Amino acid sequence: MGSNDAPTPAAGPSPDAQIPPLTGVGTPPADPTRDTSVSATTAARYTIDARSGLYQRTRHGHHGSGSHRDSRRPNGRHLSAHAISRAKRSRQLWATRLIALTAIIAAVVLAILLIRSHFRGETLDAEAGLLASEVNRVQNELEQTKQLLAAQEVERNTLMKERIPGLAVLAIDRIFDVDNQYVKKLSFSTAGPGDDKALACYAVLKNTSAATISPYATILLFDRKGLQTGAARLIREAASPPVEHDMLEPGETRTYSARIEPIRPDPPFYFLVETR
Numbered sequence: 001m002g003s004n005d006a007p008t009p010a011a012g013p014s015p016d017a018q019i020p021p022l023t024g025v026g027t028p029p030a031d032p033t034r035d036t037s038v039s040a041t042t043a044a045r046y047t048i049d050a051r052s053g054l055y056q057r058t059r060h061g062h063h064g065s066g067s068h069r070d071s072r073r074p075n076g077r078h079l080s081a082h083a084i085s086r087a088k089r090s091r092q093l094w095a096t097r098l099i100a101l102t103a104i105i106a107a108v109v110l111a112i113l114l115i116r117s118h119f120r121g122e123t124l125d126a127e128a129g130l131l132a133s134e135v136n137r138v139q140n141e142l143e144q145t146k147q148l149l150a151a152q153e154v155e156r157n158t159l160m161k162e163r164i165p166g167l168a169v170l171a172i173d174r175i176f177d178v179d180n181q182y183v184k185k186l187s188f189s190t191a192g193p194g195d196d197k198a199l200a201c202y203a204v205l206k207n208t209s210a211a212t213i214s215p216y217a218t219i220l221l222f223d224r225k226g227l228q229t230g231a232a233r234l235i236r237e238a239a240s241p242p243v244e245h246d247m248l249e250p251g252e253t254r255t256y257s258a259r260i261e262p263i264r265p266d267p268p269f270y271f272l273v274e275t276r
Helices: 067-164
Strands: 043-048 055-060 175-180 183-191 197-207 217-222 228-234 254-261 270-275
Touching: 175 270, 197 217, 197 228, 217 254, 254 270
Parallel strands: none
Antiparallel strands: 043 055, 175 183, 183 197, 197 254, 217 228, 217 270, 228 254
16 A cells, blocks of 8 residues: 555445344344245234135235235136036036936836736737637537527427427417417417516407307416416406307407416416317
8 A cells, every 4th residue: 555545444334234133131043044034934914804704814925915816816716617617517417317327217117018018918819819719619518508408499399299289389478370270369478566477368269160159268388397387268258348148150250368377386388279
């Protein structure tokens, strides 16, 4: 250094230099490994939202907490909309699967019902065929039985007529052409109230001869065995209209009616007209 050089003032503290904090008695020494600067740490504080009553946590730091918080909100909304869309698609997928499963179950049930109805229809057809065959068999047997009974009836009537000549099968409300001498026609009907009904006969007599005759006709009834069950005589009192004498003039026609009282409980089956 020369004599002309001005002395260099001693370097003092820089006004921009950071003054270290004062330490007092009992103050622990600063940990050189711990970063205590406000710019390097982030202080957390909680404020109460007056509407929701919840604590909201905000962070302050040298990186700008406001911008960091605002940058996260849109992302959160995006994630929430994405989750809602995924949930909606999932529900739609499950609904589609449920509809498909229901359709499959309905198709299976319908197929089972169709198969059962098919087999049931075949069973019913088989049963109907067997029933029709059985009905035909019974009808054939019935027809054979009827033919046999008819043959037996003819045979019995033939035997009865051979046994009692002039015997005829009785029928109600039928006009028989008798033509037994002067008895020309004969019919039968039931007469009387309720269970007290009796058999009545109606006869037409005509004198076709040239002489006067005194008619004497009797109606006899027989059961199936040939036993007599009743009789009625055509007398003057049975004539309609009433007459004063029994004589029947030539060409005269007279109508008679008489009630036949039963003498046996068996119903009549045959009748016979006796004249003299």
